[in-house]
Amino acid sequence: MCMPDTLIPEVGVITSIRDETPDVKTFCVTSATGGKPFGHKPGQCAMLSVPGVGEAMFSITSSPTNTLYMEFSVKRCGTLTDYMHTMQEGDGITIRGPYGKPFPVDDVLRGQDLLFIAGGIGLAPVRSVINYVFDKREDYGSVDIVYGSRSAGDLVFRPEIEDTWRSRPRTNVYLTIDRPEEGWSGNVGFVPAYLGSLGLGCDKTVIVCGPPVMIKFVLEELVKLGFKKQQIYTTLELRMKCGIGKCGRCNIGSKLVCKDGPVFRCDEVDELPDEY
Amino acid sequence: MYKVSATQLTDVLNTLAGTMDVFLPIRKDGQTNFGLYAEGVQADFDTLKTVKPPKEFFLPQSESLYKGVVDGKDIHIEPAAFADRPFVVFGMRGCDVLGMEILDKVYLGEPVDRFYEARRGHGCVVALACGRPASTCFCKPFGVDASDPQADVTAWLCGQYLYLEPVTERGRQLTHKLEPFLQDADAEDVAEYRQEIRERLEALPYNNLSLDALKDADMLEVFNSPVWDSVCDACIACGTCSYVCPTCQCYDIKDYNTGDGAIRYRTWDSCMYSDFTLMAHGNPRKTQKERFRQRFMHKLVYHPSTAGGQLSCVGCGRCVNKCPSSLNIVKIMKSLGVS
Amino acid sequence: MQEQLRILAGKMLADGRAARVLGWKRTDFETAPEPSFFTAQDDLSELVYNKYCAANLSGFMIGAGKRDGVTVVFLKPCDTYSFNQLVKEHQIDRAKAYVVGVSCGGNAKVEEMEDVGWLERCLVCTKHDHVVYDELVLDESLSRPEAQDRFGGVTRLEGLQSLERYEFWQGELSTCIRCNACRNVCPACNCKKCVFDSAKYDTAAKANVTTFEEQLFHIIRAYHVAGRCTDCGECARVCPQDIKLQLLNRKIIKDINELYGEFQAGQDTETLGPLTAFNADTDAEPSIVHTRG
Numbered sequence: 001m002c003m004p005d006t007l008i009p010e011v012g013v014i015t016s017i018r019d020e021t022p023d024v025k026t027f028c029v030t031s032a033t034g035g036k037p038f039g040h041k042p043g044q045c046a047m048l049s050v051p052g053v054g055e056a057m058f059s060i061t062s063s064p065t066n067t068l069y070m071e072f073s074v075k076r077c078g079t080l081t082d083y084m085h086t087m088q089e090g091d092g093i094t095i096r097g098p099y100g101k102p103f104p105v106d107d108v109l110r111g112q113d114l115l116f117i118a119g120g121i122g123l124a125p126v127r128s129v130i131n132y133v134f135d136k137r138e139d140y141g142s143v144d145i146v147y148g149s150r151s152a153g154d155l156v157f158r159p160e161i162e163d164t165w166r167s168r169p170r171t172n173v174y175l176t177i178d179r180p181e182e183g184w185s186g187n188v189g190f191v192p193a194y195l196g197s198l199g200l201g202c203d204k205t206v207i208v209c210g211p212p213v214m215i216k217f218v219l220e221e222l223v224k225l226g227f228k229k230q231q232i233y234t235t236l237e238l239r240m241k242c243g244i245g246k247c248g249r250c251n252i253g254s255k256l257v258c259k260d261g262p263v264f265r266c267d268e269v270d271e272l273p274d275e276y
Numbered sequence: 277m278y279k280v281s282a283t284q285l286t287d288v289l290n291t292l293a294g295t296m297d298v299f300l301p302i303r304k305d306g307q308t309n310f311g312l313y314a315e316g317v318q319a320d321f322d323t324l325k326t327v328k329p330p331k332e333f334f335l336p337q338s339e340s341l342y343k344g345v346v347d348g349k350d351i352h353i354e355p356a357a358f359a360d361r362p363f364v365v366f367g368m369r370g371c372d373v374l375g376m377e378i379l380d381k382v383y384l385g386e387p388v389d390r391f392y393e394a395r396r397g398h399g400c401v402v403a404l405a406c407g408r409p410a411s412t413c414f415c416k417p418f419g420v421d422a423s424d425p426q427a428d429v430t431a432w433l434c435g436q437y438l439y440l441e442p443v444t445e446r447g448r449q450l451t452h453k454l455e456p457f458l459q460d461a462d463a464e465d466v467a468e469y470r471q472e473i474r475e476r477l478e479a480l481p482y483n484n485l486s487l488d489a490l491k492d493a494d495m496l497e498v499f500n501s502p503v504w505d506s507v508c509d510a511c512i513a514c515g516t517c518s519y520v521c522p523t524c525q526c527y528d529i530k531d532y533n534t535g536d537g538a539i540r541y542r543t544w545d546s547c548m549y550s551d552f553t554l555m556a557h558g559n560p561r562k563t564q565k566e567r568f569r570q571r572f573m574h575k576l577v578y579h580p581s582t583a584g585g586q587l588s589c590v591g592c593g594r595c596v597n598k599c600p601s602s603l604n605i606v607k608i609m610k611s612l613g614v615s
Numbered sequence: 616m617q618e619q620l621r622i623l624a625g626k627m628l629a630d631g632r633a634a635r636v637l638g639w640k641r642t643d644f645e646t647a648p649e650p651s652f653f654t655a656q657d658d659l660s661e662l663v664y665n666k667y668c669a670a671n672l673s674g675f676m677i678g679a680g681k682r683d684g685v686t687v688v689f690l691k692p693c694d695t696y697s698f699n700q701l702v703k704e705h706q707i708d709r710a711k712a713y714v715v716g717v718s719c720g721g722n723a724k725v726e727e728m729e730d731v732g733w734l735e736r737c738l739v740c741t742k743h744d745h746v747v748y749d750e751l752v753l754d755e756s757l758s759r760p761e762a763q764d765r766f767g768g769v770t771r772l773e774g775l776q777s778l779e780r781y782e783f784w785q786g787e788l789s790t791c792i793r794c795n796a797c798r799n800v801c802p803a804c805n806c807k808k809c810v811f812d813s814a815k816y817d818t819a820a821k822a823n824v825t826t827f828e829e830q831l832f833h834i835i836r837a838y839h840v841a842g843r844c845t846d847c848g849e850c851a852r853v854c855p856q857d858i859k860l861q862l863l864n865r866k867i868i869k870d871i872n873e874l875y876g877e878f879q880a881g882q883d884t885e886t887l888g889p890l891t892a893f894n895a896d897t898d899a900e901p902s903i904v905h906t907r908g
Contacts, residue, residue, distance in 0.1 A: 006390045009353065239553050247542075
């Protein structure tokens with residue numbers, strides 16, 4: 001068992017690796033003796049590391065209802081993630097967590113109609129909530145998922161979206177890509193514009209995650225559609241080292257993303273300095 | 277209260293060093309820092325401020341967390357041991373003692389930092405009254421009484437004696453070890469000395485700063501103040517202010533390649549550095565203005581908002597003294613309305 | 616002189632010849648003026664010039680050159696060498712600088728805001744004249760502290776056994792707190808991205824679990840500025856631990872002088888440094904390189 005407060009991780013193992021896109025892979029991680037390293041709630045994160053390479057915070061993309069392993073979808077974009085993309089099934093990896101405040105799945109979100117909006121790899125943290133909701137389907141209202149990416153090849157979790165999510169009851173999935181391409185019959189355009197064209201009612205609770213610029217324009221669009229900031233949750237990302245609110249790196253104003261976040265309600269974000 | 281003849285100071289230190297590590301100010305090449313006492317080492321209690329604050333005995337500048345070895349597909353982790361040896365920091369000034377209180381709020385707050393907790397649990401602090409406070413000192417506005425600093429033991433070097441007043445149980449245990457040298461004394465014996473110190477303090481330029489302007493400061497208003505646009509013009513983006521600060525808490529976690537594995541260690545860090553918040557996809561604090569603002573917002577606004585109004589500054593004046601460009605927190609406080 | 620500088624600055628701002636003036640600003644302590652850009656004439660009453668104006672303003676001209684308009688900058692004789700060197704390295708836009716050379720009678724060493732004598736660099740000063748200026752404001756009455764041998768400290772170190780020398784540097788560098796003040800204040804250290812700030816290397820600029828890294832930092836830094844260091848002494852001035860960094864740079868300067876002939880970085884803006892001009896195909900390696908190993 002890891003001791004989160006000592007910064008000392010537990011040794012885990014990568015049991016399988018799935019290619020999602022050319023630069024995103026999903027890693028299934030268990031503890032060395034099998035089973036999940038620790039419990040978590042949707043939206044929470046964990047620190048993955050390889051000694052001598054580095055350590056970084058990743059959102060746990062699997063739902064807590066998955067009792068066998070944890071999944072992390074990792075985009076290749078830095079020292080550790082480059083290295084992780086060279087790793088093989090069976091390789092050891094260290095893990096500590098869970099860190100951060102989760103989405104309020106067991107109180108605020110219960111019984112609500114839910115609108116999930118994601119861009120690119122931003123679907124990773126949202127997927128944890130989506131699958132949690134699907135596994136407790138009767139506890140929640142309708143589900144709308146609006147997801148976009150640069151190209152069709154950059155849409156993550158494509159098989160799961162097509163084979164599982166689309167067939168769930170009271171669920172609509174809307175996909176879009178930035179530019180037209182051969183073989184794509186779905187919508188073309190940026191997420192905020194697509195969102196505005198869908199005619200969705202504003203009585204939903206929204207969970208949005210993606211690149212900062214996408215979040216910014218999505219929020220503007222949502223407000224235009226009549227949503228209130230209090231209805232919207234997002235996850236923020238800043239550089240982290242400790243994960244427990246000590247190292248002082250991930251603050252936005254007086255809030256620490258690792259401890260007070262990464263999940264924030266958007267009206268709370270408005271009260272913070274614009275520095276993220 | 278007790279007193280020990282100043283001529284027996286060496287015996288006192290040797291006695292303590294027999295049962296624990298003793299860290300005290302030592303002068304080397306013109307600069308004074310806390311260091312490990314051993315027989316023959318000359319303590320420097322005259323210099324007011326050490327370059328590095330004594331927080332390093334509770335939060336070392338570099339500290340190993342564990343050793344990690346990648347062995348084929350396996351990874352082995354050997355956690356570093358928690359501190360288990362008693363020690364005393366002898367001669368900490370009142371400002372630095374308050375600095376420890378501020379660090380305690382961070383490191384002993386949930387979740388507790390176990391490495392820090394272990395050091396705090398094994399360390400005793402003997403606070404020394406400041407006989408000659410300097411013109412850069414401004415601890416009084418933060419509630420420090422430099423003539424009567426409160427720690428495990430309060431000490432005064434006055435006349436021919438070292439006066440000791442145990443304050444906590446740990447302090448009583450420490451003075452108990454010194455029984456053969458102790459003579460009874462009375463608070464009256466240091467009253468005149470304390471009065472002298474208070475008079476000296478009153479004559480200092482920053483002694484009576486009023487921090488009222490920072491009370492209930494509006495975070496966004498201060499953050500968006502035009503003050504930040506030019507106040508950091510002279511900042512060279514070094515980490516001096518952070519590293520000499522008794523309340524700067526930030527650390528980085530890094531790997532040190534040992535050839536047969538990696539030691540993962542943490543090390544003091546500074547928000548003044550350009551890589552502090554650098555991520556693969558960019559940096560939320562792009563210029564020195566944002567980094568500079570962060571340091572002072574943290575001390576004057578962010579920390580107080582989570583710590584019942586307590587500022588993360590203790591008025592030690594080290595940054596006033598050491599900044600290569602003569603910038604410092606007083607200048608920033610004044611530009612934000614402190615007078 | 617201070618009054619002359621204020622008048623000059625005021626005129627330059629008033630007639631629009633300058634967008635800003637880079638000088639030293641009064642603070643709460645006479646002994647600690649702050650490098651500052653003045654843009655308003657009204658603020659010039661805060662402009663000071665005295666022996667506490669130790670900060671070399673040349674490095675700030677890199678950033679100033681990227682702003683609109685001309686910046687007036689006050690440079691002491693030794694500062695002008697740094698300025699020249701930066702012009703030579705294409706770091707300063709000469710056309711956007713108006714250099715006012717100012718006389719210097721030496722800078723004071725300040726501890727806890729107390730004047731405790733002269734800065735070491737001023738005791739060994741050899742740079743008495745400005746090597747670049749658009750205008751001079753001189754005060755002939757200023758006298759310098761009596762000059763000592765600039766290479767005396769290096770010569771003493773050279774006379775030690777290698778182990779003694781190692782112990783000397785071990786003692787000096789082990790006190791380093793890795794604040795990077797020496798690097799960041801150094802006009803020659805003008806890389807946009809320093810090797811010690813790269814996460815890609817183990818050298819990233821933080822203290823390590825061993826003192827080895829601190830030695831590495833200072834030695835590599837000294838080599839990176841070899842042949843470009845004007846010996847302005849800012850590194851030693853700002854070091855919070857008073858590490859004798861000037862000895863490291865001066866050893867390299869002394870070696871260059873002895874091996875390749877006398878050379879002063881920043882003397883002009885054209886001459887290539889000996890280490891830059893050296894051509895391995897045509898130039899003979901000084902024999903001492905081989906004998907020293």
